[in-house]
Amino acid sequence: xxxxxxxxxxxxxxxxxxxxxxxxxxxxxxxxxxxxxxxxxxxxxxxxxxxxxxxxxxxxxxxxxxxxxxxxxxxxxxxxxxxxxxxxxxxxxxxxxxxxxxxxxxxxxxxxxxxxxxxxxxxxxxxxxxxxxxxxxxxxxxxxxxxxxxxxxxxxxxxxxxxxxxxxxxxxxxxxxxxxxxxxxxxxxxxxxxxxxxxxxxxxxxxxxxxxxxxxxxxxxxxxxxxxxxxxxxxxxxxxxxxxxxxxxxxxxxxxxxxxxxxxxxxxxxxxxxxxxxxxxxxxxxxxxxxxxxxxxxxxxxxxxxxxxxxxxxxxxxxxxxxxxxxxxxxxxxxxxxxxxxxxxxxxxxxxxxxxxxxxxxxxxxxxxxxxxxxxxxxxxxxxxxxxxxxxxxxxxxxxxxxxxxxxxxxxxxxxxxxxxxxxxxxxxxxxxxxxxxxxxxxxxxxxxxxxxx
Numbered sequence: 001x002x003x004x005x006x007x008x009x010x011x012x013x014x015x016x017x018x019x020x021x022x023x024x025x026x027x028x029x030x031x032x033x034x035x036x037x038x039x040x041x042x043x044x045x046x047x048x049x050x051x052x053x054x055x056x057x058x059x060x061x062x063x064x065x066x067x068x069x070x071x072x073x074x075x076x077x078x079x080x081x082x083x084x085x086x087x088x089x090x091x092x093x094x095x096x097x098x099x100x101x102x103x104x105x106x107x108x109x110x111x112x113x114x115x116x117x118x119x120x121x122x123x124x125x126x127x128x129x130x131x132x133x134x135x136x137x138x139x140x141x142x143x144x145x146x147x148x149x150x151x152x153x154x155x156x157x158x159x160x161x162x163x164x165x166x167x168x169x170x171x172x173x174x175x176x177x178x179x180x181x182x183x184x185x186x187x188x189x190x191x192x193x194x195x196x197x198x199x200x201x202x203x204x205x206x207x208x209x210x211x212x213x214x215x216x217x218x219x220x221x222x223x224x225x226x227x228x229x230x231x232x233x234x235x236x237x238x239x240x241x242x243x244x245x246x247x248x249x250x251x252x253x254x255x256x257x258x259x260x261x262x263x264x265x266x267x268x269x270x271x272x273x274x275x276x277x278x279x280x281x282x283x284x285x286x287x288x289x290x291x292x293x294x295x296x297x298x299x300x301x302x303x304x305x306x307x308x309x310x311x312x313x314x315x316x317x318x319x320x321x322x323x324x325x326x327x328x329x330x331x332x333x334x335x336x337x338x339x340x341x342x343x344x345x346x347x348x349x350x351x352x353x354x355x356x357x358x359x360x361x362x363x364x365x366x367x368x369x370x371x372x373x374x375x376x377x378x379x380x381x382x383x384x385x386x387x388x389x390x391x392x393x394x395x396x397x398x399x400x401x402x403x404x405x406x407x408x409x410x411x412x413x414x415x416x417x418x419x420x421x422x423x424x425x426x427x428x429x430x431x432x433x434x435x436x437x438x439x440x441x442x443x444x445x446x447x448x449x450x451x452x453x454x
Contacts, residue, residue, distance in 0.1 A: 004027065006020040006023065006025070006027060007027075008020065008023050008025045009023040009025075011023070114212065114215055114216065114219065117208055117211050117212045117215065118212060119149040119151060119152060120152075120179075120208050121205060121208040121209055121212055122148070122149060123144070123148050123149060123152050123156075124201050124204045124205040124208060125201075125205040125209075126143075126144060126147060126148060127140060127144065127201045127205075128198055128201035128202045128205055130143055130144070131197050131198040131201060132198040132202075136163075137159070137163040137169060137197070138160050138163035138164045141156045141157070141159040141160035141163060141169075142156075142160050144156035144159075145157050145160065152179075155172060155176065155179070158172045158175075159172045168189070168192045169188070169192075170185060170188045170189045170192055173185045173188055181344060182341075182344060183317065183341065183342050183343065183344025184204055184344075186338060186341035186342040186344070187200050187203065187204065187317070187321055187342040188200055188204075189338065190321050190324070190325055190335075190338035190339065190341075190342055191321075191324065193325070193328070193330060193338070194324050194325045194327070194328030194330055195328055196324040196327075196328060199320070199324055200321075200324075203317065203320055203321075206404075207313075207317070210313075210408070210411065214411065214415065217415045217419070218415070218418065221418075221419055221422050222422075225422060225426050229426055229429075229430070230273075230276065231273075233429070233430070233433060234269040234272060234273050235269065236433070236437070237264075237268060237269055237433075238261050238264035238265045238268060238269055239261070240433070240436060240437045240440050241264050241268060242257070242260055242261060242264060243440045243441060243443070243444035244440055244443075244444075245260060247447060247448070247451050251451070293346075294346035295346075297310070297345055297346045297347055298346055298347045301345065301347045301348070305410075305414055306414065308410065309407055309410050309411055309414060310345070311345075311348065311374065312403050312406065312407040312410070313407055314343045314344060314345035314348050314349075315343065315348070315374055315375060315379075315403060316400050316403040316404050316407060317342050317343050317344060317400075318339045318340065318342065318343040318348075318352060318374075319339075319379075319396045319397070319399050319400035319403065320396075320397065320400035320404075321338065321339040321342040321343075322335055322336065322339035322396050323392075323393045323394070323395075323396030323397035323400060324393075324397070325338060325339065326392060326393040326396065327393040327397075332359055332365065333356055333359040333360045336352070336355055336356050336359055336365070337353065337356045339352070340352035340353045340355070340356070341353075348372075348374050351372040351374060352372060352374065354372070355368040355369055355372065364387060365383060365387060365392070366380055366383050366384045366387055369383070379399045379402075379403070382395045382398065382399045383395055383396065383399065
C-alpha cells in the first residue's frame with residue numbers, strides 16, 4: 001500500500017487519509033505521481049492513429065484532455081486539431097458559409113431590374129431604422145409585414161417566424177437566392193455573430209442606394225440616345241444612301257424613289273436596328289448568368305477608373321465588416337473569412353480568403369494583406385498603426401468610412417464624365433452623318449446637272 005508522511009509529526013499514513021491518525025491534523029495534498037512519457041509516433045499515419053484514439057478514449061471524471069504531440073513528425077504532417085463543434089455558433093456559421101461558397105460563389109445569381117433595386121432599398125432601409133431604434137428582430141419583422149413592399153412581406157413573415165423560434169434570420173435569406181445577393185447573406189451572418197445587425201442593414205441599404213443612383217443615371221442617358229438618336233440615324237440613313245445610287249436612264253420618279261427607299265430600309269437600316277436589339281437582348285440574357293457576372297467583375301476591376309471604384313466598393317464592405325466583427329470579439333481569422341465573403345467580388349474575394357490561412361499561422365494582418373495588393377498604401381498604414389496600438393477595429397472602421405466617402409465622390413464624378421462622353425459621342429456620330437449627307441447631297445446635285453446636260 002502506498003503511504004504518505006505527515007508534514008507535522010512525521011507519522012506514516014495511508015494515501016487515502018485526509019487527516020493524520022496520530023496528530024489529527026490535515027494532511028497535505030497527495031504527492032503528484034510522475035506521468036508516463038507519451039508514446040512517440042514512428043510515422044505520419046501513426047500520429048494520425050494516436051490522435052484518433054485519443055479523441056475516442058473516454059476521459060475519467062475530473063480529468064482534462066492532454067494533447068500528445070507527435071515527436072519526429074513535422075508540424076505540417078501532424079494531425080489537425082478537431083474542427084469547431086457543430087453546436088457552437090461559429091461552427092454553424094463557418095459550415096454554412098462554406099456550403100454557400102461552394103454552391104453559389106461570390107456573385108449574384110442574376111442581375112435584377114431597377115424596380116427590384118428600389119424595393120430592396122426600401123426594405124433594408126426600413127429594417128435598419130427599426131433595428132436601430134431598439135426594436136427586437138421579431139417585432140421589426142412584424143412591422144415590415146405591414147409596411148414593407150408587397151412582394152417582400154412574405155419574406156418578412158418568414159423572418160419573424162424564425163426570430164420567434166430563436167433561429168437566425170439568415171436562414172430565410174438563404175432560401176431566396178434569387179432575391180438576395182450572396183454577399184448580403186455573408187454580411188448578415190457576420191452581423192448575427194457579432195451582434196451588429198443595424199450596421200449590416202445600413203451597409204446593404206447604402207449599396208442598393210448607390211446601385212439605384214448609378215443605374216438610373218446611366219439608364220436615362222442610354223434610353224434618351226437609344227430611343228431618339230439611333231432611330232433618327234437609322235431613318236435618315238436610307239435617304240442619304242439613296243443619293244449615292246446611280247441615276248436611272250428615265251430619271252427618278254416617285255414610285256422608283258419609294259421602291260429604292262424601301263429596299264435600303266430593309267437591307268441597311270432594319271439589319272442594323274435588329275443587330276442592336278439583339279445585342280441588348282443578349283446582354284440581358286448573359287446578365288442573368290452568374291458566370292457572366294463573375295467574368296464581368298474580373299474584367300471591370302482591371303479597368304483604369306471604373307476598376308478603382310469597383311475595387312474600393314468591395315474593400316469598403318470588407319473593412320467595415322472586419323471592424324464590426326473584431327469589435328464584437330470574434331477571432332481575427334474567423335473575422336477575416338467572414339469579411340472576405342462579405343466583400344462580394346469574384347476577383348477580390350478569393351484573394352482575401354488566402355489571408356485567412358496566414359492569419360491562423362500567426363502572420364500579422366498588414367503583412368498578409370500586403371501580398372494581395374487589394375488595398376492602397378494609406379489604408380495599409382492605418383491598419384498597421386491599429387495593429388501596433390491595439391486599436392485595429394477602430395482603424396478598420398475609419399478606413400472603411402474614408403473609402404466610402406472617396407468612392408461616392410469618384411462615382412459621381414465618373415457618372416458626370418460618362419454623361420459628357422456619351423453626349424460627345426452622339427454629337428460626333430450625328431456630325432459625321434450630317435457631313436456625309438451634305439457631301440452626298442452636293443455630289444448628287446452635280447450628277448443631276450450632268451444627267452440633264454447629257
